[in-house]
Amino acid sequence: SQTIHQWPATLVQPVGSPLSLECTVEGTSNPNLYWYRQAAGRGLQLLFYSVGIGQISSEVPQNLSASRPQDRQFILSSKKLLLSDSGFYLCAWGTSGGSRQYFGPGTRLTVT
Amino acid sequence: GENVEQHPSTLSVQEGDSAVIKCTYSDSASNYFPWYKQELGKRPQLIIDIRSNVGEKKDQRIAVTLNKTAKHFSLHITETQPEDSAVYFCAAKGGNDMRFGAGTRLTVKP
Numbered sequence: 001s002q003t004i005h006q007w008p009a010t011l012v013q014p015v016g017s018p019l020s021l022e023c024t025v026e027g028t029s030n031p032n033l034y035w036y037r038q039a040a041g042r043g044l045q046l047l048f049y050s051v052g053i054g055q056i057s058s059e060v061p062q063n064l065s066a067s068r069p070q071d072r073q074f075i076l077s078s079k080k081l082l083l084s085d086s087g088f089y090l091c092a093w094g095t096s097g098g099s100r101q102y103f104g105p106g107t108r109l110t111v112t
Numbered sequence: 113g114e115n116v117e118q119h120p121s122t123l124s125v126q127e128g129d130s131a132v133i134k135c136t137y138s139d140s141a142s143n144y145f146p147w148y149k150q151e152l153g154k155r156p157q158l159i160i161d162i163r164s165n166v167g168e169k170k171d172q173r174i175a176v177t178l179n180k181t182a183k184h185f186s187l188h189i190t191e192t193q194p195e196d197s198a199v200y201f202c203a204a205k206g207g208n209d210m211r212f213g214a215g216t217r218l219t220v221k222p
Binding site for chain 1: 144156157158161163205
C-alpha cells in the first residue's frame with residue numbers, strides 16, 4: 001500500500017532563516033505531488049504541484065520554491081522566511097492521470 | 113481559475129440529526145468533487161468523492177449530491193455522532209490542480 005511521509009513534524013524558525021521541508025511517497029511510481037499550506041483556522045491553499053521529475057507548477061507567487069529531484073520526493077524551500085510563512089504545510093500525492101489526492105501528516109511551521 | 117465557496121462556515125447539530133454542507137464552484141470544466149474531514153491537528157482525510165458524470169453517491173451515513181447545471185454539490189451526513197465533529201472541506205478539480213472551500217466546522221452535541 002502507499003504511504004506518504006513528511007518531515008519534520010514541527011519546526012520553529014526565525015524570520016530570515018532558510019527552510020527545507022521534505023515529502024516522500026512509498027508504494028507507487030510517477031505520482032502527482034502537491035504542496036499545500038493551511039493557515040491557522042483556514043482552508044487549504046495550493047502552492048505547487050508536480051507531474052514528474054523536475055516539473056513544477058507554481059500556483060502562488062511568493063518566497064517559496066519547490067523541487068522534485070526524484071520520482072517520489074518533493075521538497076519545499078525558502079531562502080528567507082517571513083512571519084506570514086507560518087502555517088501547516090501539507091504534502092499530497094495522487095496517481096498519474098487520477099483525481100484522488102491523499103495527504104501526508106503535515107509539518108507545522110512557526111516563524112518567530 | 114476555479115473558485116469554490118462553502119457554506120455554512122460553522123454548523124452545530126444535535127446527535128442523531130442530519131447535517132448538510134453546500135459548495136458552489138465556478139469552472140464548468142471541473143469534473144471531480146471530493147470531500148475531506150479534518151480533525152484538530154490532523155491531516156485532511158478523504159471521506160467521499162463524486163465525478164461529474166454521477167449525480168449522487170452514498171457511503172453508509174454519508175452522501176454527496178452534484179448539480180452540474182447549477183454548479184453546486186452538497187455533503188449530507190445522517191444520524192450524526194459526536195465523532196463526526198470536525199472541519200469538512202469540499203473541493204473541485206479540473207486538470208491538475210484542486211481548489212478547496214474554506215471549510216465548515218461541524219459540532220455534534222451529545
